[in-house]
Amino acid sequence: MPTLYRKYRPGTFADVSGQETIVQTLQNEITMGRLSHAYLFAGPRGVGKTTLARLLAKAINCERRKKDSAEPCNECATCKTINTGRHIDVIEIDAASQTGVDNVRENIIENAGVQPTMLKHKIFIIDEVHMLSTSAFNALLKTLEEPPAHVVFILATTELHKLPATVVSRCERFTFKKIPFEQIVSRLKNICKEEKIKVDDEVINRVAHKSEGGLRDAESLLGQILSLDLKKITTEDIQMILPLSSSEAILNYLESLVKNDLATAVTIVNEQLEAGADLNQFALDLLEMLRYLLLIEMKAEKTFVANYSTEAIKRLQKMTTDIPVNRLLSLIDMTVKRRVEIKSAPIPQLPLELLAVEAGALLNATTTPTLPISPTTSTTPPTTNIPPTIEKPSQKPVENAIKAIADGIKQVITTITHDGEIKTTLEEIKLRWKEAIDKSASKIPSLSIILKMCTLKALSGNTLIVTVPYSLHKEKLDDPRNRGIIEGTLEAFFNERIRLAFEVLEPVVVTTSDSEAQSLAMDFGGEVVN
Numbered sequence: 001m002p003t004l005y006r007k008y009r010p011g012t013f014a015d016v017s018g019q020e021t022i023v024q025t026l027q028n029e030i031t032m033g034r035l036s037h038a039y040l041f042a043g044p045r046g047v048g049k050t051t052l053a054r055l056l057a058k059a060i061n062c063e064r065r066k067k068d069s070a071e072p073c074n075e076c077a078t079c080k081t082i083n084t085g086r087h088i089d090v091i092e093i094d095a096a097s098q099t100g101v102d103n104v105r106e107n108i109i110e111n112a113g114v115q116p117t118m119l120k121h122k123i124f125i126i127d128e129v130h131m132l133s134t135s136a137f138n139a140l141l142k143t144l145e146e147p148p149a150h151v152v153f154i155l156a157t158t159e160l161h162k163l164p165a166t167v168v169s170r171c172e173r174f175t176f177k178k179i180p181f182e183q184i185v186s187r188l189k190n191i192c193k194e195e196k197i198k199v200d201d202e203v204i205n206r207v208a209h210k211s212e213g214g215l216r217d218a219e220s221l222l223g224q225i226l227s228l229d230l231k232k233i234t235t236e237d238i239q240m241i242l243p244l245s246s247s248e249a250i251l252n253y254l255e256s257l258v259k260n261d262l263a264t265a266v267t268i269v270n271e272q273l274e275a276g277a278d279l280n281q282f283a284l285d286l287l288e289m290l291r292y293l294l295l296i297e298m299k300a301e302k303t304f305v306a307n308y309s310t311e312a313i314k315r316l317q318k319m320t321t322d323i324p325v326n327r328l329l330s331l332i333d334m335t336v337k338r339r340v341e342i343k344s345a346p347i348p349q350l351p352l353e354l355l356a357v358e359a360g361a362l363l364n365a366t367t368t369p370t371l372p373i374s375p376t377t378s379t380t381p382p383t384t385n386i387p388p389t390i391e392k393p394s395q396k397p398v399e400n401a402i403k404a405i406a407d408g409i410k411q412v413i414t415t416i417t418h419d420g421e422i423k424t425t426l427e428e429i430k431l432r433w434k435e436a437i438d439k440s441a442s443k444i445p446s447l448s449i450i451l452k453m454c455t456l457k458a459l460s461g462n463t464l465i466v467t468v469p470y471s472l473h474k475e476k477l478d479d480p481r482n483r484g485i486i487e488g489t490l491e492a493f494f495n496e497r498i499r500l501a502f503e504v505l506e507p508v509v510v511t512t513s514d515s516e517a518q519s520l521a522m523d524f525g526g527e528v529v530n
Contacts (some may be wrong), residue, residue, distance in 0.1 A: 018179035044174025046216030178213025
């Protein structure tokens with residue numbers, strides 16, 4: 001059975017979603033007979049570049065296409081063969097696997113000089129064209145600039161900036177954009193209807209969020225969900241397949257900051273880390289959302305192409321009533337600084353947790369700066385153009401907010417890390433330690449040797465203290481991924497969260513007398529050097 005994105009790949013221009021301007025331009029060129037010799041389709045993955053390339057190839061070669069229409073008939077032999085990707089005159093090349101100059105000469109330059117066997121135009125679709133080597137681009141330039149009259153080039157890339165300017169200048173360029181959220185939702189609902197499977201709207205929305213503007217990703221993810229083979233699919237059915245999307249998580253994180261709900265903010269960050277999310281990207285997406293809030297404040301939100309649902313946009317607009325502009329600017333500045341710290345932080349989630357503390361103090365400070373009034377001066381507003389001096393606001397409300405948040409974070413950390421006593425004993429852990437080693441090593445084999453050299457020293461609270469022979473081993477085990485696997489294994493065994501703390505064994509200093517050392521050295525043909 002074909003995957004959904006192949007099964008429902010648009011067969012006509014009317015079926016293409018989200019690229020209306022590009023579609024209209026190509027249709028006009030086809031009907032007017034003003035085709036370019038080379039097209040460049042640039043944009044994110046899964047937004048229709050290859051689909052439109054095949055549609056263009058099909059439309060200009062269709063045997064039964066109406067003169068006043070650009071739509072291919074999809075009935076003639078040419079259309080059917082191109083649909084299956086088997087037409088000899090429509091040549092698709094994956095530049096990622098054919099990067100060399102010899103590949104370009106054999107597959108493109110020499111082939112371009114040969115007349116098409118069946119079609120009016122020979123089409124070269126070069127996918128991921130930015131992967132070609134410099135020498136390959138140089139070899140292609142002349143043919144790309146002045147190809148034979150029967151040849152049309154269609155270049156597709158997700159990284160336009162990697163293409164030489166000489167190549168870009170020789171093509172008619174089209175910039176593809178991410179598919180709007182509502183259009184993805186509509187497309188997915190139509191697919192579910194065609195497949196005759198009921199899927200909750202919340203599931204559809206979550207899939208659309210997760211795809212982040214890529215329709216192909218959305219259709220692939222929907223196909224994975226439909227494989228559950230249920231008559232009706234709800235949010236409860238997809239928890240393991242589709243956890244909370246990054247957009248939803250960031251929105252919830254931002255809302256928790258505004259509401260001073262520190263527990264929720266810290267929990268979201270840790271859940272994202274455990275789900276394998278890139279926290280650096282999380283912070284970058286948070287900045288994008290904060291920028292959108294700023295544009296709303298500036299009444300310039302129309303300049304921002306937001307891949308957010310209507311409901312998400314309403315929630316963001318509501319936030320602007322709770323965040324004054326000056327504090328929003330400070331929050332953006334703090335987020336920029338904390339994002340820089342994520343890559344070098346010993347605990348990856350710590351910068352975002354600290355951001356929650358700082359943001360809570362900032363957004364919930366209620367003091368408003370006031371103008372100082374001297375008892376000897378009039379309260380009449382000044383008539384000069386010199387701006388009045390603003391008195392520094394009282395720090396007490398801020399201090400109180402910080403104290404309240406500090407108290408809250410202690411409670412949160414206790415909840416997340418379970419720092420209290422646990423029922424499991426050190427002896428019980430020792431009995432299953434070999435089994436834990438084997439289980440962890442099944443995911444990362446290199447852990448086996450290191451863990452076998454470790455010694456279980458003590459159990460303090462819920463923290464298992466483990467000694468290792470060398471600091472190199474400690475660094476390896478302290479890696480968040482390795483630590484997470486071992487801790488997850490222990491949690492699966494004992495149904496309790498057991499934290500790990502690694503210590504390096506103190507080196508044992510052995511003292512010997514000079515005569516003993518000299519005798520030992522002589523036995524091995526050496527001498528003692530003082």
